[in-house]
Amino acid sequence: MPRVLITGGAGFLGSHLCDHFIDRGYDVICIDNLITGNCDNIAHLFGNSRFRFIHHDVTEYLYVAGPLDHILHFASPASPIDYLELPIQTLKVGALGTHKVLGLAKDKGARFLLASTSEVYGDPLIHPQPESYWGNVNPIGPRGVYDEAKRFAEALVMAYHRVHKMDTRIVRIFNTYGPRMRPNDGRVVSNFITQALEGKPLTVYGDGSQTRSFCYADDLVDGITGLLFSNESEPVNIGNPNEMTVLELARLVKEFVKSKSEIVMKPLPEDDPKVRQPDISRARRILGWEPRVNLREGLAKTVEYFRTKVH
Ligand code: UDP
Numbered sequence: 471m472p473r474v475l476i477t478g479g480a481g482f483l484g485s486h487l488c489d490h491f492i493d494r495g496y497d498v499i500c501i502d503n504l505i506t507g508n509c510d511n512i513a514h515l516f517g518n519s520r521f522r523f524i525h526h527d528v529t530e531y532l533y534v535a536g537p538l539d540h541i542l543h544f545a546s547p548a549s550p551i552d553y554l555e556l557p558i559q560t561l562k563v564g565a566l567g568t569h570k571v572l573g574l575a576k577d578k579g580a581r582f583l584l585a586s587t588s589e590v591y592g593d594p595l596i597h598p599q600p601e602s603y604w605g606n607v608n609p610i611g612p613r614g615v616y617d618e619a620k621r622f623a624e625a626l627v628m629a630y631h632r633v634h635k636m637d638t639r640i641v642r643i644f645n646t647y648g649p650r651m652r653p654n655d656g657r658v659v660s661n662f663i664t665q666a667l668e669g670k671p672l673t674v675y676g677d678g679s680q681t682r683s684f685c686y687a688d689d690l691v692d693g694i695t696g697l698l699f700s701n702e703s704e705p706v707n708i709g710n711p712n713e714m715t716v717l718e719l720a721r722l723v724k725e726f727v728k729s730k731s732e733i734v735m736k737p738l739p740e741d742d743p744k745v746r747q748p749d750i751s752r753a754r755r756i757l758g759w760e761p762r763v764n765l766r767e768g769l770a771k772t773v774e775y776f777r778t779k780v781h
Contacts, residue, residue: 471495471496471497471520472495472496472497472539472540473496473497473498473499473536473537473538473539473540474491474496474497474498474499474538474539474540474541474542475498475499475500475501475534475538475540475541475542475574475580476488476491476498476499476500476501476541476542476544477501477502477528477541477542477543477544477545477567477571478501478502478507478543478544478545478546478585479498479499479500479501479502479507479512479523479544480500480502480504480507480508480509480511480512480523481502481506481507481508481511481544481545481548482511482548482646482648482650482651482652482655482687483544483585483643483646483687483690483691483694484500484502484507484511484542484544484545485500485507485511485512485650486648486650486687486688486690486691487542487544487691487694487695488500488512488515488521489515490691490695492515492518492520492521495520496520497520497521497522498515498520498521498522499522499524499534499538500512500515500521500522500523500524501523501524501526501528501532501545502523502524502525502526502545503525503526503527503528503545504525505547505556505559506547506548506549506552506556506652506655508652509523511650527567528543528545528563528567528570528571529559529562529563529566529567529570530570531570532570532571532573532574533574534574534578537578538574538575538578538580539580539581540580540581540582540583540698541571541574541575541578541580541581541582541583542583542585542694542698543567543568543571543582543583543584543585543623544585545563545567545571546560546563546564546567546585546616546619546620547559547560547563547616548587548616549652549655549656549657550613550616550656550657550739551655551656552655552656553613553615553616554612554613557612557615558615560615560616560619561615561618561619563619564616564618564619564620564622564623565619565622565623565626568584568622568623568626568627569626572626572627572630572636575636576630576634576636581637581638581639581698582627582630582636582637582638582639583638583639583640583641583694583697583698584623584624584627584638584639584640584641585641585643585694586620586623586624586640586641586642586643586705587616587617587620587642587643588642588643588644588645588707588709588746588748589607589613589616589617589620590605590607590617590620590621590624590642591603591605591606591607591743591746592605592606592607592608592617592741592743593606593607593608593741593742593743593744594606594743594745594746597745597747598711598713598747598748598749599707599746599747599748599749600707600749600751600752601642601704601705601706601707601749601752605617605621607621608741611740611741612739612740612741613739613740613741613742614741624640624705627640628640628703631703637703638703639697639698639700639702639703639706640703640704640705640706641693641694641697641705641706641708642705642706642707642708642709642748643690643694643708643709644683644685644707644708644709644710644746644747644748645657645658645659645682645683645684645685645709645746646684646685646686646687646690646709647659647660647684647685647686647687647768647769647772648686648687648688648768648771648772648775649687649771649772649774649775650687650775651772653776653779653780658682658716658719659684659719659723659772660776661673662719662720662723662724663723663727663769663772663773663776663780664776664780665731666723666724666726666727666729666731667727667729667773667776667777667780668780669729669730669731670731671731671732671733671734672720672723672724672729672731672732672733672734673734673736674716674717674720674733674734674735674736675716675735675736675737675738675739675742676716676735676737676738676742677717677735678715678716678717678718678720678733678735679715679716679717679744680715680716680738680742680743680744680745681713681714681715681716681744681745681746681747682713682714682716682719682746683709683710683711683712683713683714683746683747683748684710684712684714684719684765684768685708685709685710685761686710686761686763686765686767686768686771688763689710689761689762689763690708690709692759693706693708693753693757693759693761694708696753696757696758696759697753697757697759700756700757702752702756702757704752706752706753706756706757707748707749707750707752707753708748708750708753708759709748709750709761710748710761710765711747711748711749711750712761712764712765713745713746713747714765717733720733721733722765722769723769726766726769726770726773727773
């Protein structure tokens with residue numbers, strides 16, 4: 471039976487990946503320190519003999535007995551409020567954590583996939599963003615801890631690939647939403663849905679003209695697993711190019727939830743990117759992948775999940 475290790479496996483995307491591999495007959499080992507992950511996301515897998523959970527911080531020495539075929543490194547705070555609150559942990563997991571997990575992959579001869587991010591492009595000066603763009607990141611700003619940690623992680627993965635001839639993959643993940651996002655994770659989709667369900671004002675930061683492009687979690691999992699089983703060792707953007715302003719999203723969520731909430735403006739966080747849209751030509755060409763779930767369909771499933779969490 472093939473064995474896969476998923477770090478950050480109790481998080482939003484990590485837990486969907488655990489499900490994906492369990493459904494396909496793999497043995498799955500999930501590692502999480504539960505700082506931002508939550509056992510509720512994997513509770514349904516406890517008791518499955520092919521699933522094992524290890525409560526561990528991957529910045530500390532890591533040993534897993536037995537063979538491993540694939541390692542997917544998803545451990546990291548991933549929402550702006552999380553990495554603003556946990557700046558040192560964010561830097562440590564991107565740097566020390568990636569180093570430990572790469573070392574484990576090397577020892578086991580496992581294929582290694584890094585969860586990277588559109589944040590490597592910072593506040594982009596090229597739009598949409600192709601993988602060839604080197605980015606515009608403020609290294610000392612409050613967001614820099616995440617951006618630079620992921621940029622360092624990419625550099626480390628490529629060094630292990632070149633020096634140790636390791637089989638590696640890098641996925642640059644753009645804004646993603648879906649069930650199992652934490653209602654209080656501070657991200658725009660979680661905030662707007664939670665606020666709309668609670669009848670509270672929807673908080674648009676700045677004038678709401680900044681753009682993002684939102685991908686549904688299932689599409690993202692398909693893209694990531696497509697990349698894992700491809701031969702591509704260069705970074706690949708996975709996201710939905712459907713770009714919209716934050717204000718448009720607020721109006722859509724309000725309409726969707728049939729909420730009477732008003733929309734209020736709040737200050738724009740420092741270094742908040744003004745635009746973001748993935749260029750997914752490489753994923754289309756190499757993986758034959760593109761997103762299938764449209765925003766209304768995805769929001770319906772996400773709102774349904776949030777209704778079970780927000781009262
Ligand atoms: N945002 C907002 N209201 C909120 C939360 C976020 O207007 O309650 C904005 C935020 O300033 C950013 C965009 O929505 O421009 C996306 O923010 P998110 O935290 O989801 O992720 P980011 O794409 O910035 O990493």
